[in-house]
Amino acid sequence: MKISNEEKMKLIMAKDWWETEDLGGKIEKIKVSDGPVGLRCLAITDSWENDSIYHSVAYPCYQMLSQTWDTSLAWKMGRAIADDCIDHNVDVLLGPGVNIKRTPLCGRNFEYFSEDPYVAGMFGKAFIEGVQAGHIGTSLKHYCCNNREYSRYWLSSEVDERTLREIYLKPFEIALKAKPWTVMTSYNLVNGVRMSANKKLNDILRKELGFEGVIVSDWEAVQDPLDSLHAGLDLEFPHNAKHAQLMQQHLADGKVDENCLNASADRMLALSKKNEKAKKKREIQYNIEERIAISQKVEESSIVLLKNNGVLPLQKGSVCVTGAPSHIYYHGGGSSAVKPNRPFVPLYDALTELGYDAFYSESIGKVYGSNVSMGNLKKACQDSAESDVTILTVGTGAGGEVEETDRRDITLTPEELDALKYLRKYAKKLVVVVYAGSAVDLAEFDKLADAVVLAGFGGQNVSQAVARVLTGAVNPSGRLTETYAYSIKDIPAENTPRDESQMVYEEKLNVGYRYFTTANVPVLYPFGYGLSYTDFAYSNMQVFQEHGNVLVSVDVENIGLMDGAEVVQLYAGPKNSPIDRPVRELKAFQKVFVKAGQTVTVKMHLEKDAFTYYDVQTHSWQAEQGEVSLQVCKNANEIVTEHLL
Numbered sequence: 001m002k003i004s005n006e007e008k009m010k011l012i013m014a015k016d017w018w019e020t021e022d023l024g025g026k027i028e029k030i031k032v033s034d035g036p037v038g039l040r041c042l043a044i045t046d047s048w049e050n051d052s053i054y055h056s057v058a059y060p061c062y063q064m065l066s067q068t069w070d071t072s073l074a075w076k077m078g079r080a081i082a083d084d085c086i087d088h089n090v091d092v093l094l095g096p097g098v099n100i101k102r103t104p105l106c107g108r109n110f111e112y113f114s115e116d117p118y119v120a121g122m123f124g125k126a127f128i129e130g131v132q133a134g135h136i137g138t139s140l141k142h143y144c145c146n147n148r149e150y151s152r153y154w155l156s157s158e159v160d161e162r163t164l165r166e167i168y169l170k171p172f173e174i175a176l177k178a179k180p181w182t183v184m185t186s187y188n189l190v191n192g193v194r195m196s197a198n199k200k201l202n203d204i205l206r207k208e209l210g211f212e213g214v215i216v217s218d219w220e221a222v223q224d225p226l227d228s229l230h231a232g233l234d235l236e237f238p239h240n241a242k243h244a245q246l247m248q249q250h251l252a253d254g255k256v257d258e259n260c261l262n263a264s265a266d267r268m269l270a271l272s273k274k275n276e277k278a279k280k281k282r283e284i285q286y287n288i289e290e291r292i293a294i295s296q297k298v299e300e301s302s303i304v305l306l307k308n309n310g311v312l313p314l315q316k317g318s319v320c321v322t323g324a325p326s327h328i329y330y331h332g333g334g335s336s337a338v339k340p341n342r343p344f345v346p347l348y349d350a351l352t353e354l355g356y357d358a359f360y361s362e363s364i365g366k367v368y369g370s371n372v373s374m375g376n377l378k379k380a381c382q383d384s385a386e387s388d389v390t391i392l393t394v395g396t397g398a399g400g401e402v403e404e405t406d407r408r409d410i411t412l413t414p415e416e417l418d419a420l421k422y423l424r425k426y427a428k429k430l431v432v433v434v435y436a437g438s439a440v441d442l443a444e445f446d447k448l449a450d451a452v453v454l455a456g457f458g459g460q461n462v463s464q465a466v467a468r469v470l471t472g473a474v475n476p477s478g479r480l481t482e483t484y485a486y487s488i489k490d491i492p493a494e495n496t497p498r499d500e501s502q503m504v505y506e507e508k509l510n511v512g513y514r515y516f517t518t519a520n521v522p523v524l525y526p527f528g529y530g531l532s533y534t535d536f537a538y539s540n541m542q543v544f545q546e547h548g549n550v551l552v553s554v555d556v557e558n559i560g561l562m563d564g565a566e567v568v569q570l571y572a573g574p575k576n577s578p579i580d581r582p583v584r585e586l587k588a589f590q591k592v593f594v595k596a597g598q599t600v601t602v603k604m605h606l607e608k609d610a611f612t613y614y615d616v617q618t619h620s621w622q623a624e625q626g627e628v629s630l631q632v633c634k635n636a637n638e639i640v641t642e643h644l645l
Helices: 005-011 062-066 071-087 117-133 161-168 170-178 199-208 225-230 241-252 258-279 288-302 347-353 377-385 414-426 443-448 462-470 513-519
Strands: 032-034 092-094 137-143 156-158 182-185 214-216 304-308 318-322 357-360 364-368 371-374 389-395 430-435 451-454 502-504 536-546 549-558 564-575 585-594 599-606 612-615 620-623 627-635 638-644
Touching: 005 241, 005 258, 062 071, 062 117, 062 288, 071 092, 071 117, 071 288, 117 137, 117 161, 117 170, 117 585, 137 170, 137 258, 161 170, 161 612, 214 258, 225 241, 225 258, 288 462, 318 347, 318 377, 347 357, 347 462, 364 389, 364 414, 371 414, 377 414, 389 414, 414 430, 414 443, 430 443, 430 462, 451 462, 536 564, 536 627, 536 638, 549 564, 549 585, 549 627, 564 599, 585 599
Parallel strands: 032 092, 092 137, 137 182, 156 502, 182 214, 318 357, 318 389, 389 430, 430 451
Antiparallel strands: 304 451, 364 371, 536 549, 549 599, 564 585, 564 627, 612 620, 627 638
């Protein structure tokens, strides 16, 4: 199709807040929508309180999705959200986000998968494949080093080349294998260059990582549209009338590199054509009730049992439920906030539906950020004393976890801690259920409670899922995908230089468990950790090598009395490496269901690039020269068996 330079300029500037330009009907426009964990309303003027906004299936957040350690569920959740898009004529879903959880304080962590690049990349890839199986496009984001929300519009992430490649670009490299339609740049700068105008990183994206689609800006992230175009940005969102006028003037003045303009316009035309063909193939696979069931299945598979002194699964008897999240829907805030399409079911009602004598007693009425409304804690303690089991629910919610801001600490509110301490004095058995989108300080809760359960931001059926786990209808199989430290001071990213304009990544590769295992720093709950209502034993590890590729097999036996699922984690740790490396890095994982008394053989395949590092001298990936220990682990701190290569 022949279009003028003026039309090309319109094409790369977007039509409005949510749609691309159609050039007066010449080409197919593209409608986009927020929606990492459910399709968000499309009207920018609508508020959460406005009942006219679109009600979506609210799925568990990405943190919870990754805690399933089951990429098939990521695919399924993506395919379900594609059906939401089809229902509402959305062509491109703005997600997934695969940024690294460098620090638990980042306000947007609930939108991201993990502190580990391999986990983040694999779940991002599976989610994209699921969405695009429904012939809906995706936007892989936020490219890159978007690890803090405060001052995100002018913050520069200062990161060395090796760390950038091995940690922060790696999840994008993996997820790009799913061929997302678009990649969204982040608000921040990287090494002093704004991402919406970062030619170096855009060149890496295209020339090294092989991305052929459209690079799109985050909303209102572009400062200089001409610089962005020349740096490789294809599409500015939303429409900016001032920028559009300025670019047309630059075009008239001969300041626009026509090669750049033509390349971006060609990619936009190709995207429009792809969307036109995709529309003809779109068919609903899951009805609304099936999508809701998928949401609940993801949550059931993601819940992590952190502590259990034998109180779980619950026996029949009276259950006193207290705390705000038990009766208020807890979720992350910002552009991924979704209004559920079904009424929220309180936890005590979900337990009652399963045949338990559960009731609500108000202690903490509502928590929003640092603001807490208190009920009658004295009455809650009395009710607790008269009950067989007490369930205290605590967490963060949209007031604490939201874009454009970060948490100040990982502690919960003093009121929630007070409720814990007082209830402990009266409760016969005390269970704590935590609703949060990123790591929080649970040391005191672990110390005082009989059981601790991480429910996270579990979507609209979170109560039903939690109830089924608490009662043993579901054997918990979730495992953590981030480390729970004893203190925020233990996290190196929180002790590196920062000001309003720079954040220095001085910890380098030592992010998350890489630091804690290498420095031998104790943690409350390690990466990959989680309990079950049964027990598993490992044996017969075997390693086979061929042409640099490695096959690892290990037998997993369920030695308990209940059927359950185990997450087998395979790490690689260098021995006497000539370069500085973490003591272990996750290279493969597999979730396997094992019936009680049975044994299953798990096989994991590693390609030769699993044993490489980025050499800053040669600007290339190089193979590890020393010995490598392959470690089958239950979590990052617990090696079950190992083999030297």
